Amino acid sequence: MTAENATPPQDPAAELRAAVRAVERGERSAADFFTRPAPPPRAAARRPAGEGAPPRLVSVPADVPALLAAGGAPESLAPRVVSALGEGAAEELRADPWRLLAVAGVRPEQADGFARALLGDDCAPDDERRTRALTVWLLERAALAGHTALEPAAIAKGLVGHAVPDPDAAVRDAIEAGAVLVLQHAVADRPAGGEEEAPVRVLLGLDRYALAEESLADGLARLGATFGSAPGGDADWAAAAGAAPSASAAELIRAAAGAALVVHTGGEAARAEPAALVAAARSLGLRAYAATHTEDGRRRLAAALPDGAAVTVTGLLTGAEGPERDAEGLLPVDLLAVLDAAQLGAEATAALVESLPDGARLVLSGDPLLLGAAGPGQVLTDVLGAGLCPHIASRTPDPGPVGELVSGIGVGELAQVAAPENEVVTVPVRDAGEAVHRTVQLVADSVPRAFGVPAEEVRVITPGHGGAAGTRALNAALKDRLNPGPGRFGGFDPGDRVAHSPAPGRTRLATVADADAEGLWLTDSDGRFRVAREAVADTVRHGWAITAHQAAGSRWPAAVVVLPGDAAPVIDRPWVYTAFSRGERHLSVVQGAGPALAQAVGERPGEPRTTRLRALLAEQAAASAPAD
Structure with a gap:
């Protein structure tokens, strides 16, 4: 072979860029270009409720702590390592030290240090094992921020931040090694006309989240395709709508009578409308239930429903609440109204829809202005955006000065509201120390004295756990004032208010009762x-002080929202809307953020999430549409 006709060496980075451009223009298929073998067919097995699963206790082989110590990692990490990698964890880590990144809480610099200790001079920043692990870690980290997939350029940018010399080549290698999936969808808003194929958007994702959104889209399509007659004829549904307590509730009942899937949106007061729907459906002989995100939401809803009709999503999925599953693993339900749907991620919703029998009605009800799910997906937003089912927007406003204030925040306005009985109070502070001091004063003295709300019914909400006025600092000060003690049970004393978070997105607020050899009661x-x-x-x-994500789905008689000076970079309109709407009768705002609060409300509507559900639903609708 002569030099003239020899095949020139390939540039992986240029090849990846050319591939993405070709796929985006519709010139090539992602599946055709990226030569990774197609994954095996995915089973349609029922998925357990991941959000409700307790931490798994594992048996730790002796070689795992020894290997961690040899790599300079804490031996206490061993149970989490075995839980993530299995009983062969030690062998797997010897072969690929960067597999340590698969363990929750491990950062790239820690995995790099572990790899250097085990590999010595053979440790390199462009090691394929390292770049593949980092690519997966970036997608898992993005999932914590709500994304189910990312564009290749976003992953490459993230790799640059971790000193990967050739990030584009690293992304291609991760694709060809099967560490990530290539996902493509037609671009919805393309110019009309032309004979060329429609351009597509290329995303990269992990199988777990891709499966969840695809399963969810398929499940929703199944409900629509199998929807038909059910107990309660048209006349009965019309009568139920006529007896509804409000016009919006009547509209929701009529919509649910004629559709397998309905979206319902509104604020706190609008929660009465899906409750009215479930009550009406039960009066017609349907097996109807309402599921909420939190225990507090379930308790508030239960007051308006027959016994057993109000459940939590986690309780329903785990079998702790609601009807028992049938022999096929399905829930015997004719109608399910899911409240707090804005807090539902893709995996939990997929598990829920997979559990519904053919022909069931599903109502997704929530407030899209609230903070979204504490995990990957934006189900309510995506289903609403797809426009494929009836959407009932409640016309029931939230009452009182707090409701008026929150309604304004929802449209980007932080306005002064009339509060003749001090329902809304702003407490200016100069620094974090004063913020903590005034918060303790409000909870322990001012709010109980002025409004008759006991301190245990006042909840403090702050942007994060760290910092001089985060949950850790506030809880330490509140414990010292409200329940001082030595913390003899692992830092806790009887009477302490706590937040138990057994899984991401799940928080159960409780009080310490006791402790023994088995654990904390x-x-x-x-x-x-x-x-x-x-x-x-x-x-x-x-748990005297919690974050807004932990507070979503619950309300208290009074809420104290703390905004220290360093809160400005992390608050936006959904955060403020969520935090300010947690108090039923009273809201105190400990305000140290200055003009950053108004800017967050007016100029920061929230970061968009990259997800696939809306595109999947659109593709299904296009495929099922009759040909012209």
Whole structure:
């Protein structure tokens, strides 16, 4: 072979860029260009409720702690390593030290240090094992921010931040190695006309989240395709709508009578409307239930429904609440109204829809202005955006000065509202120290004295756990004032208010009752429950002060929202809307953020999430549409 006709060496970076451009223009298929073998057919097995699963206790082989110590990692990490990698964790880590990044909480610099200790001079920043692990870690980190997939350029940018010399080549290698999936969807808003193929958007994702959104889209399509007659004829539904307590409730009942899937949106007061729907459906003989995001939401809803009709999503999926599943693993339900749907991620919603039988009605009800799910997906937003089902927007406003204030925030306005009985109070502070001091004063003295709300019914909400006025600092100060003690049970004393978070997106607020050799015993309105001793450090925090994500789905008679000066970069309109709407009767704002608060409301509507559900639903609709 001569030099003239020899094949020139390939530039992986240029090849990747050319591939993405070709796929985006519709010139080539992503599946055709990227030569990774197609994954095996995916089973349609029922997925367990991941959000409701307790931490798994594992048996740790002796070689795992020894290997971690040899790599300079703490031996206490061993249970999490075995939980993530299995009993062969030590062998897997010897072959690929960067697999340590698959363990929750491990950062890239820690995995790099572990790899250097084991590999010595063979450790390199462009090691394929490292770049593949980093690519997966970036997608998992993006999932914590709500994304189910990312564009290749976003991943390459993230790799640059971790000193990967050739990020484009690293992305291509991760694709060809099967570490990530290539996902493509037609661009919805393309110019009309022309004979060329429609351009597509290329995303990269992990199988877990791709499966969840695809399963969810398929499940929703199945409900629509199998929807038909059910108990309660047209006349009965019309009569039920005529007896509804409000015009919006009547509209929702009529919509649910004629559709398998309905979206319902509104604020806190609008929650009465899906409750009215479930009550009406039950009066017609349907097996109807309403599911909420939190225990507090379930308790508030239960007051308006027959016994057993109000459940939590987690309780329904795990079998702790609601009807027992049938022999096929399906829930015997004719109509399910899911409240707090804005807080539902893709995986939990997929599990829920997979559990519904053919012909069931599903109502997704929530407030799209609230903070979204504490995990990947934006189900309510995507289904609403797809425009493929009836949408009932409630016309029931939230009452009182707090409701008026929150309504303005929802449209980007932070206005002064009339509060003749001090329902809304702003407390200016100069620094974080003063913010903590005034917060303790409000909770322990001012709010109970002025409004007759006991301190235990006042919840403090702040942007994050760290910082001089984060949950840790506030909880330490509130414990010192409200329940001082030595913390003899792993930092906790009987009477401490705590937040138990057994899984991402799930928070159960409780009070410490006792402790023994088995663990920490907590109580809430549903009774006494135990947190295993091994899980306390990772799942239990003091809970006088919580974050807005933890507060979503719950309300209290009074809320104190703390905005220290360093809050400006992390708050936006959804955060303010969520935090300010948690108080039923009273809201105190400890305001140290200055003009940044108004800017967050007016100029920061929230970061968009990259997801695929809306595109999947659109593709299904296009495929099922009759040909011209």
